[in-house]
Amino acid sequence: MTQSNPGLAAVLFDMDGTLVDSERLWDVALRELAIEYGGSLSDAARIAMVGSDAATSMRILHADIGQEWRELDASRDWITRRMSELFRTGLVWRPGALGLLQAVRAAPLPTALVTSTARPLVEVALKTLGRDNFDVVVAGDEVRAPKPDPEPYRTAARLLGVPIERCVAIEDSRAGVTSALAAGAAVLGVxxxxxxxxxxxxxxxxxxxxxxxxLLGTLLAPAEVTR
Structure with a gap:
């Protein structure tokens, strides 16, 4: 049977660094935590954290300051409290992000927010992003294997009820790009x-x-011919 190309089925958005300029806020909080522990976060460790979930980032931070013995939960709770403060007042849209999101919603096309950030912080961010702008939200603490594993993007497509091959994922980090490509989505990197x-x-x-x-539609590969 030959299947015609159905076109773009959904757009899957990363959050931090893609829709909002929040990586600079993470930078503030992570460096503050390192100082709180009597250390200093290296630039290399900070770069390694971009796109990672909270647990991975805390492991990197602990190792970077030579304090691997610290409890992940305690550090994660500290970061969550500080980031909640920063998210409430400091989230700024990345260039073109709001306009594209509005255009996708007006099309109308299904959308998903697919982020490594945990649900409590996502709920704060959604006050800026607009909860109604997303049909599905997949947070970092709601999957068994976070980015760079493909599970987050596969989960988003499944919840939307669309084939992942007909989705475009928009990402800013290597971990996110790896996740989306492995899931089978077309990927736009910014x-x-x-x-x-x-x-x-x-x-x-x-x-x-x-x-x-x-432009997003042109990123999709031609539909496969099946027999």
């Missing part, structure tokens, strides 16, 4: 804090300014 190296299947732009549905 790096923020850390450059993204070109790789097969990744479409790179400097920002979301000027990105529209027509």
């Amino acid at each position: 790096p923020s804090e850390v450059p993204l190296d070109p790789c097969e299947g990744l479409h790179l732009l400097e920002s979301l300014a000027g990105v529209d549905l027509t």
